[in-house]
Amino acid sequence: MKTLGLAIFLLILGITLAITHWAARRTSSASSFYTADSSLGPAQNGFALAGDWMSAAAFLGFSGLAALYGMDGSLYALGALVGFLAILMLIAEPLRNTGRYTLGDVIGFRMQRPEARLAAVVGTIVVNFAYLIPQMAGGAVLIKLLLGLPYQASVAVVGAVMIVYVMFGGMLATTWIQIVKAVLLLGTAAVLMLLILFHFGFNPLTIFSAVEARYGAKMLAPGNYLSNPLDQLSLGLSFALGTAGLPHVITRFYTVPDARTARKSIIWLMLLAGTVFFVTTLIGFASAVLVGQNAIRAADPGGNLAVPLLAQFLGGGADSIGGRIFLAFVAAVAFATILAVAAGLTLSTSGAIAHDLYVNVIKGGNVGEERQVKVARLSSLAVGILAMLLGLLAQGLNVAVLVILAISIAASANFPIIVLSLFWRRFNTSGVIWGMAAGLASAVILAVLGPAVQGPPALFPIVNPTIISMPVGFVGALLGTFLVPRKPRDVARFDEVLFRAQTGLRTD
Amino acid sequence: MSISYLVPHDCDSANPEDTKGAPTIDWSAAIAQPAFRELLRFKWRVIAPMMTIYLLFFAGLMLLAGYARPVMAAPALGPLNVGYVLIIIAYPMCWAVALIYVFAADAWFDPKARAAARNLARGGK
16 A cells, blocks of 8 residues: 555656646746736636636545435535536626736725725635645645655645645646646546446436435435534525635636636536536445445544545455555545645735735835746745644644635625625725625634534534625625715726726727 | 826736726726616626526525425435435536526627727727
8 A cells, every 4th residue: 555655646746746847937927927827728727627626625525425414415515516606607707807816906906905905815815724724634634544654744745745836837837737636536536436337237326225225215315414404504605605705716717818718617617526526426325335334434534535435445345456556546636636726725825925915015016027926936935834834733623614614704705895896886995894804703703603613512503604704794895885985986996897897808 | 087096006906007008098988888788788687587596596405405304305206305306406507507608698798898898999099
């Protein structure tokens, strides 16, 4: 297992570092560093988006939830697809038309105030770190499994590799690593599905009957994981609208030249990732039937190892060569997945720090091209190191709550200020700041008071705070807006934003 | 009319290179032109019903999963219960909504948006 694991690990490292080396020579300007010069085609960005969005939490997590809790896992997976409809119809094209590198660009373009941009920086950094730390911890667990390194060393390896990708290869390297990872993940899912279908006589319905026969009809019913009905609604809301507030997803739309390409890339994403999300239920059920829930729980109480265990079983079992190869391969693909997602998050965070905070807020935009790139590289180094330190601190903690927090803050703080900036004439800087503060504070406070941190009899009854914190974010934005009297300049500014957002007009 | 807001503090402009060449565009006239109003009306008529349908479907699914669990667990098609039938329908529905939007955008929104932008370029001179 160790030798095989090492070989596959080195292979993935070799391919991705070769991509980085190739990309580094093409990354010399700020626009190439942040957006690969907006030169990607629809399929390229679609695969990269899929690589960004099919995280280990999605592929391993949704399958594991389906294996242990049935329908709740399937609803999670569907939510991850539904979220892109709001992005497609409301957010992606206006964003492409009014921004350059970051979420802060759009808010800054609308409000023309550094304070407004600063609010977007806060939202970006908090959401991205909440996402990044679980990736570090998950990647470290997989390296431990593959190579037998201790946790600390594994975190250091993940952090170092991710820094090298982003610092030298920028968006071009990140994109191609995400594309490679998406292909690997799609291939793995396809092979697993073929073997599963072979086991069940090529009739997916027999998988459902087998689950029911072994675990009873309750396994196929909702409510086994999220027992409080409000949690179900809150989760749905997070996915349906919060996905549009995730900065690392938003940044991907700057890598294409125009709105038309942006929308076509979302179709690619929805077909590719949607198919994978759909089969996570079948993979999870097959794992419950073939491996057994007890064995899945024994390996990891959260069910995250259901897919690797199923791969081992389908390869011939724990003691066979085939089983070992399959297990090592799936673990390696999951590791590549984590690296690709972590690279996207690091890049998007360093954009918020270097481009928004340093270049625009502190320096007022007066920074030469060369210096912009230098600062961008330095800030990706800093983000990577900070992520490593936080990853070390996270050892043994339940990091799953951070994933909930990330999407919840995206829905409650980022989504309201993006939508209102693009579509509400009266919205102003005060509204941006109050909306960000209200959404962020309520999401964090309610998550901390909730059962994920406090244990079951918690002050706040549900795990996912979005159903409360998102309305709070919107109300905060509304009240903040009305605190300041209507200024004709602000209101008139909206006309230009609206026209450019909807037509993609650039004067060239 | 004052155009101070048209020339943004360059520091904060997302597209500084865009605005430099055209400091005299009257944006309130730009969004008032019939071609642009028509684009917005058209977009609204396509997007609003589709967003309503899929958000209601998804919210309904989540409400049922929360408050009508016996309904979701009731047998429907062979080994599938009502919940799984709805989940399986939801995937092609999402894809269909997305494809319809992209079709509408390519065929109708884009030409109208280009026309509005062209009008503006002509009127601005």
